Amino acid sequence: MGSSQKKITDKTRQKQRDALIAALQCFTEHGFEATTIEMIRDASGMSVGSLYHHFGNKEKIASALFREGMRGYARIVKQYATDLMANSPEPGLEQGIKMLVYANVDWISGNPDWARFVFHHRFTVTQSGDEGAFRGDISDFRKMLSSWARFMGVAEFDSLDINFVSSLITGPTHNYARQWLAGRVKTPLSEHREAFAEAAWAAVQGVLIKGSSTS
């Protein structure tokens, strides 16, 4: 592919970011379907032409937004991991897993609009347009998990499907988060922070003991 690298200055990058925030507000308020380009134009102050110049089409706006959201998510996970390593010289698998739950709960609680959008578009976006762009972002968490396990010498982990294990860890949190973000449950996700961490650890222990779920 002729990757005709356009020069993008910092100022325009910031404008794009602002436009994405405006778009996110629209999506949050009206949903993706219902927001029109016109609405985004209004909210962002950009012209239709500029929006299309920068993003290509509505789908790609969502795509860019998704990637931006994932970057924020990856950032906090990395941060928490770093902190854990700094504070405890020999963190166990339990600490590692709970840390992952905390990072998830905290990011979602602190960035509900981003989280709602990311959850809702993880599916849609991935199968359309510029996939390659965020291939890396998504798997950050997974890679971290497996290197953790390796680092801590949990041999049983190698025989487990990494996707299966991460579902155990984040599944309940994400499931509840979706409900909470959609307003279908009132008790904030954050109130179950500790309980989800405990449950994740218990679940992983459960399969490590039985241990026959090879992939």
Added chain:
Amino acid sequence: MGSSQKKITDKTRQKQRDALIAALQCFTEHGFEATTIEMIRDASGMSVGSLYHHFGNKEKIASALFREGMRGYARIVKQYATDLMANSPEPGLEQGIKMLVYANVDWISGNPDWARFVFHHRFTVTQSGDEGAFRGDISDFRKMLSSWARFMGVAEFDSLDINFVSSLITGPTHNYARQWLAGRVKTPLSEHREAFAEAAWAAVQGVLIKGSSTS
């Protein structure tokens, strides 16, 4: 509201069902956004006028589809619960919880297109149009869970947020299912059937022991 009850014959009900199946195929193949009314017209053999006569608009087609999907899901859960009661006179909480996981895994595995659609639209649909219509459907599972717990005299359950507990049980399964349905993981959900059941039980035990997660 003037509930001007239209008379709906069995034949037309069947036609509607057929149209919904056709719509589901379109959505499965192209995604909701990308499928046009025209496509659904083609696939269903109906005219645009008929489609709008029966469903109202594109969103309502999705809504009807969602409800149809949820009915199928509720049916299998009810079935599994009945079978469990029939086969074991005094089923424990462990059996009950594993049964719920099995029902979920089996329905999703057996109806991937429906599952994909339901997962993707649980959010969208709920916040638009005719909400009341499926208020009941969705909560079937939850109600069953709490009556199970009551039936089995698990007192600790009363102090737990029912939404929290059902996230523990179905969260990992659904999380993995989403990935699998989107083609992002290859190992079929069904291969982890037993492991997810074990994990759910372990997770619930984990919070029951700690038990301080009151709502």
Added chain:
DNA sequence: CAAATTATAGAATATTATTCTAGAATTTAA
């Protein structure tokens, strides 16, 4: 500074959802 590139604007166009009108099929009620 001049050429080249990138950004902005909004009108023009194309696509798609929705509405509308007329008539066909079916049901209801006598």
Added chain:
DNA sequence: TTAAATTCTAGAATAATATTCTATAATTTG
């Protein structure tokens, strides 16, 4: 059985919306 009422079908007409296009302004590069 038949006529009125209701429901269904069809596709053209319309409206809403996404996308493209053309022109110009701003910015960067050499």
